[in-house]
Amino acid sequence: MKKFLRYLLSRDYLFTDSAILLYLAMAKLLLHLFASTNFGIHRDEFLYLAMGDHLDWGFREPPPSIAFFGTIITAILGDNVFAIRFLPALLGSLIVLLTGASARLMGGGRFAMAISGLAILISPLFLRSSTLFQPVIFNQFYWTLASFLFINAVLQKRKWHWWLAIGVVCGLGLLNKYTMLLWGSGIAIGLLLSNQRKQLLTPWPWLAFIIAGLIFLPNIQWQQANNWPLLEHLSQLQSQQLIHVATTDFLIEQMLMLHPATIVIWPLGILFYFTSKTGNSFRALGCVYIISLLLLLYLNGKSYYLGPAYPAMIAGGAIYLERFILSKKLYWLKPITVTGLLLTGVILAPYGAPILPVRYMEFYVSSMAEYAGLEAPLRTNDGRIGKLPQDYSDMHGWKNQVNTIAKVYNELSEEDKEECVILAGNYGEAGSLDFFGPAAGLPTPVSFNSSYYRWGPGDKPGNVVITVGIPLEELKKYFGKIRRKSVIEHRYAIRYENQLPVYLCRNPVKPLQELWPEWQIYQ
DSSP, X not given: OHHHHHHHTSHHHHTSHHHHHHHHHHHHHXXXXXXXXXXXXXXXXXXXXXXXXXXXXXXXXXXXXXXXXXXXXXXXXXXXXXXXXXXXXXXXXXXXXXXXXXXXXXXXXXXXXXXXXXXXXXXXXXXXXXXXXXXXXXXXXXXXXXHHHHHHHHHOSOOHHHHHHHHHHHHHHHTTOTTHHHHHHHHHHHHHTSTTGGGGGSSHHHHHHHHXXXXXXXXXXXXXXXXXXXXXXXXXXXHHTGXXXXXXXHHHHHHHHHOGGGGGTTTHHXXXXXXXXXXXXXXXXXXXXXXXXXHXXXXXXXXXXXXXXXXXXXXXXXXXXXXXXXXXXXXXXXXXXXXXXXXXXXXXXHHHSOOSOHHHHHHHHHHHHHHSOOOGGGBOTTSOBOSSOHHHHTTSSHHHHHHHHHHHHHTSOHHHHHHEEEEESSHHHHHHHHHHTGGXXXXXXXXXXXXXXXXXXXXXXXXXEEEESOOHHHHTTTEEEEEEEEEEOOTTSOGGXXXXXXXXXXXXXXXXXXXXXXXXXXX
C-alpha cells in the first residue's frame, strides 16, 4: 500500500492521463463536500431517511435500496447534513472516473478522457444529483457503471465475468429505480443492430438477465402483495406533475442541464456510435440514449430522467471530437475547448450545487433569469416561477416549521400532550418532523401522504391533533373544534410551504384508525 501511495505522489504519475482524470474527480468530490452544508436537508431526503425506519422490499415511490443506504449511512456517519450527502458526492466523483475511463477504453486519448471528465464535472445535472441523497445519483452511477462493464464485455476475450457483473449492477439498479429497464432494453436492441449481435448467441447476456431478475424479484413480489402501489404513484405523477412538462422545454433543458458548452461534445456521441467504425461495436450505448429519449418524449418525462444516458454519450462524443481535431489538424481547438468548458462551468455552477449563500443565490438566479433568459430553472413542478430552483427551495424552512409546531405543542397541558397526534399534509412536513421532532420533544408524526399512509395513524385516537399542511375546509369534515394557532412563514421555502396555518383540532368525528381508510384519497 505504501509503495502504491508513493507512486501516486511521484512525478511519474502526477502528469499521466489517469492522474488528470483523478484530479477532476477529486475536484468534484471536494466541491460537493464544501457545498453540502450550505443549505438544509431536502424534502425528498427526509422521506428516504424515514424509509430507513420502515425497511421493506418496496415503497410507494422508489424501490427499497435508498432506504437501506440511508440506514447504513446514518448508522456509520451520523444523521447530519454532511454525512447524508457524503455518498452522493462520492458517487458523483466515481461517475467522472468511469466516464473518462470509458472514453479511454473505446479508443480515446488524453484529450478525450479529460473533456469527458470535465463535461461531467461542470454539468448542472450531475452537480445537482451529486448534491442530494436521492435515487437519482445512484441511478446515474448504475447506468454509467453498467455501460463501463459493457464496453469491457465487448473488448475482452473472456466475457462471462463482465456479463455476470452487468447482471448484478442491473439488479441493484432496479432495486434503486425502475428506469434501469431502459438501459437493459437499449442494450438488447443495440446488440441486434450492431456487429456485437453474436454475443446473443452465447449464454452470458441471458445469464446476466436472469441474475438481474433474481436480485429484483423481492421487489416484484412486494408490489404484487401490496396491489401494485407503483401504478397508482405513476398515475398521480402523470396527472399532477408530468402534465406540466412541454416537449420544447424538455429538449431545451437537455442542453441547459448538461451545460450549454458541452453541446460540442455529447451530440457527437450519436455520430460516434452510429457512423464510425470503432463506435459500431458499442452502438448499443447509443441505442440506450435514442430509445430512452423517444420514450420519455412520448410519456412527457421530466428532463432529468434522461440524465443517466449522458455519460456514455459524452464519452463517445469526446472521442469523435478528438479524432476530428486530429484529422483536420485543428490542434488550437483543444485549449479553447478546455478553457471554454472551465470558464462557463464556473459561471453556471450555482445552478448545479448550492455553492453560494442563499441571498447571493437568489440574486444570481433572478439576474440570470432577467438578463440571460434562464427562467426555466426557476419553474416548479406546478409550472410556476419560484425565487430559487425548486430543489433549493425544498431545502429551506423545515427547521422553522418544526419549531413553530413545537411551540404550539408546548402550549398544551400535560394531559393533552399525552393524547396529541401531529398530522402532516405531505411527506416533506412529516419527514422534517420525524428528523427534527425528537430533539424538540415532539411525538412521531403521521401523514396520509405518500409512503407515510402505509405506516398508519398510530395508536392514539386523535382527540387532540395538531395539523400542518391540510386545508381548513378539509379539516372541518372530520373535526368538531378547530383553532388556528400559528402561521408558518419562510422567505425561501417553496410556495406551498409558505403562509402555512397550524391548526389545533379536537372532537374527531371518528377515531383516526377508522378515518384512515377514508383518507386514502389524499395519499
